[in-house]
Amino acid sequence: MSYLMGIDLGTSSLKTLIMDVSGHVKAISARSYQFASPHNGYAEQNPGQWWQACCETTAEALRISGIPPHAVRGISFSGQMHGVVMLDSSYRPVRPAILHCDARSSRQVEEIKDQLGMEKIREWFMNPVYTGFLLPSLLWVREEEPGNYEKIRYVMLPKDYIRFRMTGVIASDYSDASATLAFDIKKGCWSANILNSLDVPVDYFPECFGTADTAGTVTEQAAGETGLCAGTRVVAGGSDQVMQAIGNGSIGPGFATVNVGSSGQVCFQSAHPVSNPDLNTNTFCGYSKDRWITMGAIMSAGLSLKWINGVLRQTDYRQVNEEASAVLPGSGGLLFLPYLTGERTPHINPNLTGLFLGLHLNTGRAEMTRAVMEGVAFALRDCMEVCRGLGLQADHIIASGGGARSIPWLQIQSDIYGLPLKVADTEEQACLGAAIAAGTGTGIYQSIEDGCRQAVRYRDLTVTPSESNHRIYEEYYRLFKEAYRESRNIIEQVTLLGRNLN
Ligand SMILES: Nc1ncnc2c1ncn2[C@@H]1O[C@H](COP(=O)(O)OP(=O)(O)O)[C@@H](O)[C@H]1O
Numbered sequence: 001m002s003y004l005m006g007i008d009l010g011t012s013s014l015k016t017l018i019m020d021v022s023g024h025v026k027a028i029s030a031r032s033y034q035f036a037s038p039h040n041g042y043a044e045q046n047p048g049q050w051w052q053a054c055c056e057t058t059a060e061a062l063r064i065s066g067i068p069p070h071a072v073r074g075i076s077f078s079g080q081m082h083g084v085v086m087l088d089s090s091y092r093p094v095r096p097a098i099l100h101c102d103a104r105s106s107r108q109v110e111e112i113k114d115q116l117g118m119e120k121i122r123e124w125f126m127n128p129v130y131t132g133f134l135l136p137s138l139l140w141v142r143e144e145e146p147g148n149y150e151k152i153r154y155v156m157l158p159k160d161y162i163r164f165r166m167t168g169v170i171a172s173d174y175s176d177a178s179a180t181l182a183f184d185i186k187k188g189c190w191s192a193n194i195l196n197s198l199d200v201p202v203d204y205f206p207e208c209f210g211t212a213d214t215a216g217t218v219t220e221q222a223a224g225e226t227g228l229c230a231g232t233r234v235v236a237g238g239s240d241q242v243m244q245a246i247g248n249g250s251i252g253p254g255f256a257t258v259n260v261g262s263s264g265q266v267c268f269q270s271a272h273p274v275s276n277p278d279l280n281t282n283t284f285c286g287y288s289k290d291r292w293i294t295m296g297a298i299m300s301a302g303l304s305l306k307w308i309n310g311v312l313r314q315t316d317y318r319q320v321n322e323e324a325s326a327v328l329p330g331s332g333g334l335l336f337l338p339y340l341t342g343e344r345t346p347h348i349n350p351n352l353t354g355l356f357l358g359l360h361l362n363t364g365r366a367e368m369t370r371a372v373m374e375g376v377a378f379a380l381r382d383c384m385e386v387c388r389g390l391g392l393q394a395d396h397i398i399a400s401g402g403g404a405r406s407i408p409w410l411q412i413q414s415d416i417y418g419l420p421l422k423v424a425d426t427e428e429q430a431c432l433g434a435a436i437a438a439g440t441g442t443g444i445y446q447s448i449e450d451g452c453r454q455a456v457r458y459r460d461l462t463v464t465p466s467e468s469n470h471r472i473y474e475e476y477y478r479l480f481k482e483a484y485r486e487s488r489n490i491i492e493q494v495t496l497l498g499r500n501l502n
Pocket residue numbers: 010011012013260261262263301302303304305306317318321401402403405406409
């Protein structure tokens with residue numbers, strides 16, 4: 001019997017899944033971690049922690065499943081996007097990785113915009129220039145930590161580091177590379193135009209593979225650390241958005257996913273790179289350099305629920321979901337703007353923070369929790385509206401991420417979008433997508449499409465919108481947008497005041 005392994009490096013945890021070739025999950029092992037935030041707006045993590053989580057979960061998944069390591073035919077990866085890992089010539093990290101949710105590089109973002117101008121940004125980047133993306137984070141290191149910058153020899157994305165520790169090969173893939181702001185999305189290679197203009201050496205950046213290309217084999221050392229067999233094929237993998245889309249069977253035009261992970265995304269598949277003159281969505285490569293996705297992204301989705309749970313000292317998701325279900329739509333007249341770590345689509349503004357509007361003496365923790373779930377869904381609705389405005393359509397919307405474990409949150413989303421939602425049968429769609437890539441790269445599946453046909457199944461549950469709830473939410477959605485427009489200025493001022501105190 002053959003088995004496949006998929007490893008997803010998330011923002012708050014790393015998960016390893018083993019499945020058989022029909023997509024039956026045999027084991028999932030996870031390790032949670034927290035990123036460090038030494039200053040307000042900073043988000044960084046030591047890549048060694050990711051590798052440790054990878055070793056522990058791989059060994060644990062093998063142990064739980066009882067599958068002999070030689071039966072694992074291939075391994076692949078899914079990873080949190082945009083962040084930068086910098087290695088010196090001895091392959092050691094020169095400093096902690098700077099993550100996608102890091103807001104320190106506001107000045108470098110402005111410098112890139114000033115230096116290149118909006119016309120070139122539209123043409124070369126096809127994406128908004130935003131903090132937390134690899135290029136501005138790298139420029140921050142150049143300006144603020146010149147000693148570290150001088151030591152850099154290799155630059156890569158987070159999951160590329162764990163693939164490197166597994167294989168000894170430094171590489172990236174089109175989907176993740178296209179989300180760095182250093183890549184030519186249309187041609188599918190590192191952009192000499194961008195890098196030369198900003199005086200960043202092109203040779204920092206590794207060779208790129210397609211998601212299903214072989215990128216090496218497990219080394220003797222990694223075999224000792226993970227329990228895998230040396231020589232096992234390692235397949236490149238891709239960005240979490242692309243791998244999760246594969247794990248949801250969302251692989252061609254007409255499909256879209258809405259993900260509530262730590263951050264949140266609405267992701268449409270497209271047959272060509274979609275230009276957005278307003279630059280408030282992202283256009284990235286898909287699982288090969290001739291596939292694309294258009295994405296609206298929010299910064300704090302599951303993170304918002306995690307935050308309110310922490311504040312209200314709620315630890316049990318079952319209870320959280322039960323209490324939120326007992327509150328009527330609208331949370332008793334409470335709106336939440338989930339801009340805890342700034343916002344990408346549609347505002348592209350790192351200098352925002354969150355807002356509760358409508359607190360009163362009867363507002364309790366259940367109302368606050370439900371308002372947070374609703375606020376996240378309103379922000380994702382914003383993403384959908386922008387994508388629709390670009391002409392993107394979907395016949396199927398598939399809900400994914402940790403938030404899809406919550407039935408009330410799924411219903412809130414469906415009611416707010418006014419759309420039915422399908423949910424994949426496995427809770428770890430990005431891992432499943434990575435395992436499908438592993439199966440494709442090792443020839444078990446003929447293609448990613450074939451892998452999806454064989455391994456992706458949906459839950460026997462389609463969440464459908466309630467018309468009356470949708471009507472109520474339309475009014476709240478109008479006020480949600482209005483609340484931002486009316487208070488943006490003051491939110492920015494308060495945010496900056498708060499940052500100055502840190
Ligand atoms: N049972 C649940 N009910 C409600 N929300 C949940 C549940 N499980 C996870 N979540 C939400 O999902 C988030 C984690 O999603 P996940 O996709 O695992 O994130 P990541 O890949 O970023 O680590 C949590 O922060 C939480 O908000």
